Amino acid sequence: MARFSLRSLGLAAAAPVGAVIIAAAISSIVLMITGHSPVDAAIGMWSGLGKTRIQISAINNAGAYYLAAVAVAIGFKMNLLNIGVEGQYTLAAMIAAAFAGARWLGDVPGVLRVVLTFLVAILVGAAWAGIAVVLKVTRGVSEVISTIMLNSIAGALIAYLMVPGRMAILDGNLKHTVDIPNDGLVGAISISGSTTPLYTLTLVAVVVGIAYALLLNRTVFGFSLRATGLNPAAAIASGIGAKKMAITAMLISGGVAGLVGMAELLNGGAHHYSQEFPTGYGIMGIAIALLGRNSPIGMALAALLWSFLGGVSNSLQSKHIPKELVTIMQGLIVLCVVIAYEVVRRYKIRLEQREVARALSDSPGSDLAEAGVTA
């Protein structure tokens, strides 16, 4: 038994590790075809790893990636693919920024202000995800299509609101929301040797990760969520309300998505939302959730891998290799990891079949059973 679990552990690790290796191999081939040395690229990336500034911003980014991945993973557990994390977090960050900078909030004490800002972000994220899930449960609209549409609509809505006089002001050439006053921000830890401070709100990602693990494994809701995801028919038969589950899961997913931009907003140096606010975490969140197999720890490792890969991309430039090599690698990792999981899954099934066949052939009178298994 122990031997078997060791092997299953090996199989579980084989897929992501194999995917990263294959992605690196294909990237090396791309490099060689274009006349670069993969060793040079590796050295360039390795030298980037040692820089404090890159380490700090990678950790900051990992928090945002992780939150996006958790948001996606909650949907995945319910067989919902929330492609809309991108729209949910950008819209949430924008409106939360406008809220936190609002003058009428002037007398509210700082702590309460931060809490309210978080609340606004969660509510906006959940509301935007809510549109998709309401369409899903009442009209059967695929959440994949509706969230893609909602991402673009969120972009248009942000562009509309970011006009001076609506929710933005014009500062030179840059349109941005009113600066959040200092007591509405959260302090970041400045590190010597790094221009970027360490975001304290990365802790939010840690808390959300723990909450996600507890929710899945220690609550009735988490049990129902996993049950519905694994076998919807059985779950419905045992009295789990599928619609209610879908709505709750999607609202939580959107709420978590709303948190993605908060560290950047309240810890970052800009103090406002503008067109320069980082985007793309939502799409990458899907990749990280896949790579980490929706597991709280797996996704944390994947988020760190992702953010460090992104962080060292600039170091490639010193070797005259375009930094987009990292984007190719990231895309390849996603593609390879889903293929690798499928291959491992098929291999496991075959392994089990063989195991059962062997067990049956050892017992007498097993001709029939063996024929049935190997067919």
Added chain:
Amino acid sequence: MTDLQEAPAVVPASATKRFTLGTRGWILISLASFLFISLIRVTTDAENLTSVGAVQSALKAAVPIALAGLAGLWSERAGVVNIGLEGMMILGSFGCGEVGQYHGAWGGVITGMICGALGGLVLALATVTFGVDHIVAGVALTIVAQGLTLFLANLWMGGQKGKSVPDVQRITINGFAPWLHHVQEKGWFFVSDLAGTVGGFVTQFSVLSLLTIIFIIASGWILWRTRFGLRLRSTGEAPYAAESLGVSVYWYKYVAVTISGAIAGLGGAFLVVGLNYQDQQTGGRGYIGLASLIFGNWRPAGMALGSVLFGYTDGVRLYDPTGEAMHAFVLLVSIALAVYAALQFRLAHRAVALVSAVIAALGLLWFAMTDTIPEQFVGAAPYVITLLVMGLASQHLRPPKADGHPYRKGSH
């Protein structure tokens, strides 16, 4: 094999007949919308709604969307959801830009199609051979395509703008086109609108646009009128039934997704021909193409109408700086919704009727309270309309039955 055409499992005709609009229905809808647009033009000051220039620019915007939608049609009819359309278009635009600047427009177009087809092959490998989730594979493909094109563009051009790709041949019918232009400027109801629209098609009409129209008609014919098409669609409706009848499901899916990639690549190439290659030239048109496919209920005529609608909202923007025409568009959508609400009420679908009526009323109110609509919302029109169509008419939509389901030979 020949009796496959009569296989009842593949085409449940009785079930769909009541709901699906035929090509004739789509033509009627287009005609009604056209009449309405000319009515709007006469009653408002938006004289440019159907001018030759506006129609040309709408056409230019509609063609890549239609190609993306057509690409989606091919792959989804074979049961493979193609979210990777955007990635294949990116590959197509890059290939066309790189080769077209040295080897002429057609060299670029063909390279673009080959690059798109390669993207299609990768998607087919992931979804058909390895049976992974179609959406995830499509998203990954788009990320890889973005990274790869940026990487190579950076490497080969060093972030510089490439030389521009020569334009393809353009058709202007001498004598006829200026006359139409003249009639259009008279401002007569319907006649001038018709003249303006036809004028848009016969003035500087790109050969690639012509090719697109031929491709759409040919695709409809191949997919619905030939044995090959029936078998291809059977793999998207009931792959295991097709398998039991001896259809090589893997082969048909591979062919469909590769053709899909080539068409999407052509869509990317269309954007580059006559211009420079730039990053993010596709600008999400792959997704709008997907939206037009859904809007058109996974059928070529409906998809074409959807892309014309979306292309029109996009292309007419230049000719409508004040947003007046788009403002009138709100009225069009509201009235369409009100009619739909009445129809649904008669069919005793109370809830849908109520929701449609409320949205229609809000739209009318918006129309009445304002004079223009904000420019930021014009670009979002395709997405909002798609959401409305899916939300209100989802019972009429019928995607291929096995669309998006991984298929594994002999596992049923």
